[in-house]
Amino acid sequence: MLRFILGLIGAAFAGVLLISGFNTVSTFLSSEPERSAEHEFHKHPKHLALASNGPFGKYDKAQLQRGFQVYKEVCAACHGLHQVAFRDLAALGYSENAIKKIASDWAIEVPSVNPETGEAATRKAIPSDRFPSPYANETAGRAANNNAYPPDLSLMTKAREGGAAYVYSLLTGYTNQQGYKNEKGQELLKEFPSAKTPEGLHFNPYFPNLNIAMPQPIVSDGQVTYAEGNPAPTVDQMAKDVSAFLVWTAEPKLENRHRIGIVTVLFLLVGSFLGYLAYREIWAEAKRKVRVTGPLEAENQAKSRAAKDESGIAG
């Protein structure tokens, strides 16, 4: 009797679970997902063709130097590059003396200690220093930027979907929110009046939530004066160059990786070919033997069938 009652209780529980599970699934299937401005008006990065793209890609050093100049004159005011040291610039073609000068002229000094008093101080950078952040710490960075922290850019092109193309699109994507339409021709502020960019933020459809705390950093053609021999750059060109530079900071050894990749694939191809030849050599004899032995003659086939029948084996 007790068993019967316990069974009944168990069945009741299972029944309730089944009904609630069914309800959840049916509500999930029948209700429309909630609409959101971020989902309908966010843009995917534009296409960006860089010399370093693809398995055979190599850096365009002239472009990296231009990109470094944009970083130095524009981005360094707010963003550090903590994974990169001044002396790493040798890979972009700067001489030892040029690097020493870049380090000692750097607008932001590196943290240090006063040798006499032991108090915190700053000193001029030297080639073995990393690119310093303009802020002493995150709190100071937030305080200066409307409570948004300008992230370190060293690994930025690895940290965001789209990499360099995302950075390029972000830099060139600032636009007027008034009248902004998506590909379907819907107007943002008509569809979502509450999505108006708040005070202190800037509308940018490439930023995942559409409003970014960074003011447009590259605003006018010729904002950075490139070294002699380069034409006065457009906003688009500067954005491309600094994005290419940030691919390098995130992966200075990219060319090595590509080279090793190609050699490895060639090695594996040759290895596979040798393996195939070895296979042919080793199995040639065995295959010939099978052919020589061939199927059983009629008489022996009958014997084999009889033996199988006797021991009850099918086939």
Ligand code: HEC
């Ligand atoms: C006036 C200061 C300032 C300058 C100059 C500046 N940025 Fe920013 N940047 C910010 C702030 C603040 C954020 C954080 C934005 C946020 O989280 O809303 C940011 C964020 C970013 C991000 C990250 C966006 C993301 O997906 O999280 C990238 C990439 C970036 N900046 C690139 C650059 C580049 C490249 C330059 C130079 C061309 C530059 N910034 C110049 C302040 C600045």
